[in-house]
Amino acid sequence: MLSIKNLHASVEDKEILKGIDLEVKAGEVHAIMGPNGAGKSTLSSIIAGNENYEVTEGEIILDGEDISELAPEERAHKGIFLSFQYPVEIPGVSVTNFIKTAINEGRKAKGMEEMPANEMLKKIREKSELLEMDKKFLSRSLNEGFSGGEKKRNEIFQMAMLEPKVAILDETDSGLDIDALRIVANGVNKLKSPENAVVVITHYQRLLDYIVPDFVHVLMDGKIVKSGTKELALELEEKGYDWIKAEIQ
Ligand code: ADP
Ligand code: MG
Ligand code: MG
Numbered sequence: 001m002l003s004i005k006n007l008h009a010s011v012e013d014k015e016i017l018k019g020i021d022l023e024v025k026a027g028e029v030h031a032i033m034g035p036n037g038a039g040k041s042t043l044s045s046i047i048a049g050n051e052n053y054e055v056t057e058g059e060i061i062l063d064g065e066d067i068s069e070l071a072p073e074e075r076a077h078k079g080i081f082l083s084f085q086y087p088v089e090i091p092g093v094s095v096t097n098f099i100k101t102a103i104n105e106g107r108k109a110k111g112m113e114e115m116p117a118n119e120m121l122k123k124i125r126e127k128s129e130l131l132e133m134d135k136k137f138l139s140r141s142l143n144e145g146f147s148g149g150e151k152k153r154n155e156i157f158q159m160a161m162l163e164p165k166v167a168i169l170d171e172t173d174s175g176l177d178i179d180a181l182r183i184v185a186n187g188v189n190k191l192k193s194p195e196n197a198v199v200v201i202t203h204y205q206r207l208l209d210y211i212v213p214d215f216v217h218v219l220m221d222g223k224i225v226k227s228g229t230k231e232l233a234l235e236l237e238e239k240g241y242d243w244i245k246a247e248i249q
Contacts (some may be wrong), residue, residue: 001026001197002047002166007058009046016042016053018222024166027194031208031233032201034219035241040201043219044170048082049075062166076102077109079165083155090142095154096124098142099161106162127160131187152180156187164196171202185210205237218244 002024009017016039024030034040046053047060049072060068067075090098104114115123128138133153143151159167169184176184181204188198188211200211208216208230216232217224220241225248226232236244 001063002199003059003061004047005059005061007043007046007060008056009042009053010056011042011053015056016222017046020058020219020222020224022217022224024197024199026165026197027192028215029188029192029198029200029211029213031211031213031216031230032199032219032224033203033205033216033233033236036203038219039222040203040219041170044082044168044199044201047075047166047168048072048080073105074109076162076164077106081159081162081164081167083159083167083169083171084151088142089144091144093142094139095142095157096138099124099158102158103161123161127157130190131157131160131183133157148177149180149183152176152183153187156184156191160187160191166197166199167191168199169201171200171204171207176204176207181207181210205233208233220244220248 002022004020004022007017007020008015020043022030032040032043042053046055049070051072055068058068059066062075062078062080065078067078067080070078100120103120107113107115124138128135131153137150137153143154146154167188169188171184185207188200192198198211200207200213202208213230213233216228216230218226218232218236218241226244
């Protein structure tokens with residue numbers, strides 16, 4: 001589904017990603033872990049099409065198509081979702097109106113008509129119930145005064161509504177409280193299917209107590225230096241990253 005080959009990327013002539021290879025198949029959950037500054041967020045931004053980074057080598061292939069030259073919106077329309085890509089506050093635009101617009105823009109890009117209002121409402125109802133969301137939340141202004149947990153809930157709701165092929169959840173380095181972790185994990189677990197894939201980027205093993213990954217990759221200094229199964233995450237929790245550093249030298 002998503003295939004990354006020999007990806008190198010720089011910002012201001014500083015090489016940050018130094019040859020990343022990653023194969024993500026439909027139905028799989030991958031976790032990418034690694035110390036602060038390793039390049040995890042850079043990798044997720046680049047997959048989503050952030051234009052601040054220059055891809056100097058390599059390919060990003062989604063369902064057989066190289067998407068590495070496409071604009072972020074085009075990638076989104078093709079089924080790439082990155083959490084926290086749009087954390088801006090939009091006063092006057094509700095959570096539901098924002099997602100309605102996003103869905104209809106995606107349909108327009110594919111030459112489809114707008115989603116009929118009743119179908120949209122049904123979908124909003126289904127997904128918000130699945131994620132146990134409060135109705136009042138849906139009419140709040142986007143991100144305005146949202147707590148950390150509410151931001152996460154909104155992201156997961158967006159993901160549920162957009163039904164991406166590949167969802168990338170960059171949990172960033174800022175502390176997610178336990179409620180936010182549960183919201184993300186429950187959402188991901190409910191939305192997982194044989195047709196989609198999830199890439200969870202985290203440096204907290206505790207998220208992986210809730211979202212059990214099929215594969216765990218360790219990103220260090222711009223490279224994936226080790227891959228394994230969920231046991232690898234536990235080993236990292238216990239021993240940190242230094243032993244891997246020693247192993248690869
Ligand atoms: P991680 O998410 O693993 O903590 P990042 O991808 O955020 O790591 O950062 C990797 C490295 O790239 C860091 O050294 C960071 O300072 C640098 N970096 C990332 N984005 C930029 C940017 N826009 N401008 C300059 N340096 C950047
Ligand atoms: Mg960081
Ligand atoms: Mg990061």
